[in-house]
Amino acid sequence: MLRFLLILGLLLMTCRSWAAAPQRIVSASVGTDEILFEILSRRHELHRLVAVSIFSENKNYSHLEKIPASIKGRVGDSLEALVALKPDLAILASYNRQEIQHQLKRAGVQVITQENFRSLADIQDNIHMIGRVTGTVKEAEALVQEMQKTLAAARTRSACPKGDPTFLQYSGYDTVPGADTIIHDAAAHAGFINLAARLKLSGWAQLSQEVLATLDPDFVVTAGDPAQKKDIQSQLLKRPAWQNLRAVKAGRLIIIPERQLYSVSHHVTKLVQTLAGARRCS
Secondary structure (H helix, E strand, O other): OHHHHHHHHHHHHHHHHHHHOOOOEEEOOHHHHHHHHHHHHHOOOHHHEEEEEOOOOOOOOOOOOOOOOOOOEEEOOOHHHHHHOOOOEEEEEOOOOHHHHHHHHHOOOEEEEEOOOOOHHHHHHHHHHHHHHHOOHHHHHHHHHHHHHHHHHHOOOOOOOOOOOEEEEEOOOOEEEOEOOHHHHHHHHHOOEEHHHHOOOEOEEEOOHHHHOOOOOOEEEEEOOHHHHHHHHHHHOOOOOHHHOHHHHOOOEEEEOHHHHOOOOOOHHHHHHHHHHHOOOO
C-alpha cells in the first residue's frame, strides 16, 4: 500500500510539472530558435514551439536545417497573427523590438528576455534559463555539458614560442569588437589575442583609421564565404587603413560564415573550432 501511494505521488508530481510547463512557446531570435529546437527535440516535444524568428530559415543567420510545417508563426511578421496563436510563453532577446514585448505582455503572455550576449558563459546561462522556464532542465544541462566538452577540446593546443597570435575583426564599419564580446571570448578559447581589447576597448567600439594604421595583427577575422577569399581580400585592399595591414596584404584572413561568427546559441562552439583550426604561430 505504501509503495502504491509513493508511486501515485510521483505520478501526480510529474503530471503537475508537465501541466505547468508552457505548451505554446514563441521564440523571437535565431539564437533562441536554435536552442529550443535542440532541447525540445531531445524530448520529442517540438510541437510545443508555435513560432520562431523571421530569420530562422535564412541560412546566412540560422543553423536550422528545416522548420516543421506545424510551426506556423514567425516573429517579425504580423504581431496580431502572433497573438492569435495564443502563446503561453515568449522568449525574447534584448535586441528585439520593444513593440513585440509590449504587445505580447498586453495580451497576457508571459515574456522572458535574455539580456546578456557578451561571452560563452552568457550563452550557457541563457541555455540554462531556457531550460528552467520550459521545463527542460535536464536537456539544457546536457547541452551545456556538450558545449564545455567541445570547448575543452579546442583548448588543447601547443603554445606559440612568440606568444599567441593576434587578430582584429573587420565588420565593414568603423567599429571593432573589444573585450566583453562573444568573438573576444571565443577567440581566447581558441588561442588568439584580441588587439582591440589590448587597446582597452570594450563591446563594439569605434576604432579610428589613425589608430588602426598603428596596429599589426597576425590575422584579420571577417564574415563571409571562405570560398570567396580572393574577393574579400580585394575588398579589404580598397578599405582605408585596412589595406595597409600586413595581414590583409599577405592574405592572412580568417573568413567565417556569418551564422557562425555571430552565433549566440550552442553553435558558437563551431566558431571556436573554426578559429582554433585557423590558428598559426608566427
